[in-house]
Amino acid sequence: MADIVTLVMESREKTGKGENGRIRRAGYVPCVMYGPEISPNIIGKVNMREIERILSGRWESTRLNVKLPDGREELCIIREAQRQPITDQPLHIDFLHLVRGRKITVNIPVEVTGRDDSQGVKDGGVLEAIHELEVETLPMSIPDVITVDVSGLNIGDAIHVSDLKLPENVTVLADPEEVVAIVVMSRGVEDAEPEAEETSAADVEVVAKGKAAKEDAEEEEKK
Numbered sequence: 001m002a003d004i005v006t007l008v009m010e011s012r013e014k015t016g017k018g019e020n021g022r023i024r025r026a027g028y029v030p031c032v033m034y035g036p037e038i039s040p041n042i043i044g045k046v047n048m049r050e051i052e053r054i055l056s057g058r059w060e061s062t063r064l065n066v067k068l069p070d071g072r073e074e075l076c077i078i079r080e081a082q083r084q085p086i087t088d089q090p091l092h093i094d095f096l097h098l099v100r101g102r103k104i105t106v107n108i109p110v111e112v113t114g115r116d117d118s119q120g121v122k123d124g125g126v127l128e129a130i131h132e133l134e135v136e137t138l139p140m141s142i143p144d145v146i147t148v149d150v151s152g153l154n155i156g157d158a159i160h161v162s163d164l165k166l167p168e169n170v171t172v173l174a175d176p177e178e179v180v181a182i183v184v185m186s187r188g189v190e191d192a193e194p195e196a197e198e199t200s201a202a203d204v205e206v207v208a209k210g211k212a213a214k215e216d217a218e219e220e221e222k223k
Contacts, residue, residue, distance in 0.1 A: 004063045004075070005054060009033070009044040009095075011069035020092070024048070029090045033066065033076060035097025044069055051090050055081055060107045060132070061142050066095060074098075075139060077106060098139035105173060107132045108143055112181060114151025120183030125155040129181040133161075134173045141169040150181050158182035 009031060012023065020030045028045040054062060059078050067073050079096040083089060098104065112129050121127055133146055146166070148159055162176035 004065050006065045006067065007046060007050060007054070008067045009042070009046055009069060012043050012045045015043065024089075024091070029093055031093040031095060033068075033074070033095040033097055035076070035099070036102070037099055038074075038097045042068060046093060048090060051081075051093060054078070055090060058109050058144055060109065061144050063098070063139065063142060064095070075100070077104075077142070100139055103136050103138055105134055105136050106142060107134050109145050110180065111145040111147050112150055113147055114149045117151035118153045118183060120153045120155040120157060121150075123155055124186050125183040126186045127153075127181065127183050130179075133180070135166075135170050136173055137170045141167060143167050143170060146172075148181050150183070153181070153183045155183050155185055 010028070012019075012030065015030075023030050023045050027048050029048050029051050031044055031046050033042040033044070054064075055078075059081065062077065064076050064078070065073055066076050075098040076095040077098060078093060080092075080094040081090060082092040084091055096104070109132050110130055112127070115121055115127055118125075118127065127150060129148065129150070135143075135146075137143070143166075146164065148164070150159065153159070158179045159181045160176065161172050161174050161178045161180060164172065164180065166172065
């Protein structure tokens with residue numbers, strides 16, 4: 001479990017498209033904090049470089065200690081990060097306030113290990129895996145990642161949600177039979193098989209024709 005990251009939220013009195021643009025040009029990102037014990041929502045701004053540093057990592061599972069404009073410090077996570085489609089620059093951040101002892105749902109990245117040791121991959125198979133899983137957990141039990149070991153997979157083998165070894169107080173909100181990782185036959189191997197079958201059939205046809213010609217010749221000699 002990663003350390004809690006500290007972040008400062010500064011005050012922001014005005015809202016609107018024009019004001020948000022001015023805030024971004026000044027090196028900040030507009031933000032809001034909400035949650036079951038936050039009323040009304042708290043609006044503010046955070047340093048753009050600090051947010052970009054957080055967003056460059058596994059931000060979905062990163063717990064933050066946010067220092068609010070009134071001096072309070074609250075535990076939260078980033079619930080949503082809006083970005084500029086072309087530059088990927090942060091446009092707006094939503095913080096979800098965390099209440100100790102109250103479970104939340106959060107998307108946790110999936111980290112695959114053992115790929116190079118998988119016999120299925122060595123045999124030319126292709127590893128397919130999902131990127132994240134939605135879980136229910138306590139604020140102090142949020143895992144950084146969910147690790148999936150695929151070293152024992154052969155072609156056609158799969159790991160399902162029910163096979164995962166999860167930390168305490170963490171429950172995956174998905175069907176137990178949902179596939180998390182699987183090794184499938186590569187397209188190249190699949191495409192090669194029909195060609196081999198066609199070649200084999202053609203060889204049989206040629207042999208059959210040769211045998212028939214030989215029998216006809218023997219019959220002609222007997223006459």
